[in-house]
Amino acid sequence: MWRIGPAAYEIALPPHLGNLHNVFHVSQLRKYIVDPTHVLEDDDVQIREDLTIGVGPVRILDSQVKQLRGKEIRTVKVLWDEATQEMTWEMEDVMRRSYPHLFTGGKENPSGMTTEGWLENSLKEWVNDIKTPPNN
Template sequence: MQKLTPRFIGPYQILKPDSNVAYQIALPPSLSNLHSVFHVSQLCNYIFDPSHVIESNKVQIKENLTFETLPLRIEDQKTKELRGKTISLVKVVWGGVTGESAMWEVQSQMRDSYPELFLSGKFRG
């Protein structure tokens, strides 16, 4: 299973404004499959801090513009009523080169894909 996480990579130099709300960015060759013009909502103002930079050669972006993350652990469990059905959810912490992020996932799908996460007995449900 692959996830996109709302993390930034860079910083990259702005080459020129494309319009009032878009900028062309100088991307490295490893990101040549991306369009180089980005809307301002996808950019952030960068204040230099070496700990913020993710080396772009560590992030392997695939043709479908995703990168792989793996589930590290399950932090929580809950049930949700949706259209008359009860759905069991688990809060999964995903990890990769960009750090950790947590997302609620359908428990049965996670159990099928990653049964080892449920071996501890804490989240057997």
């Protein structure tokens, strides 16, 4: 680490991190207190040239069909990261093209049901809810 200004430091980075900016303002640095129990495990993370990380979906959690201007728009709720519980609604046809393994009959979800079966049951329940008159 080299001081390159009154409040900036340059840090030597290993070659595989050469595409990261190596100058830091002192407000970003913290003093490290040595602790022998601190063990850093090497994560096998592949960083692309544009500094993004390739993340794939874990599983499909839910599905829905929306009616927009007379068209049916099918979407699926996708779990991207179990640790952070990050999930988003995505277009079903795009997910089918990009991640067909999420829709194969042999692939099971945590409930023990195939994804196709789970989606079919969810749709049947939704239709039954619509057909069932409310209790007054």
